[in-house]
Amino acid sequence: MAKKVNPIRNTNKSKDYVKVIKTVVSEKSGAYSFRTEIIHKDNVQKFFQS
16 A cells, blocks of 8 residues: 655655643542643744643
């Protein structure tokens, strides 16, 4: 089978996106979980403030 082409990866704009991982503590159990997103590099501070 042929692979599908990801349009974001094949442009120069793909370098403007970053993968961010935030540790979140559950209020019920106190266990840690991780929130992972791929966002534009200009929105990184907003991601960590929320």
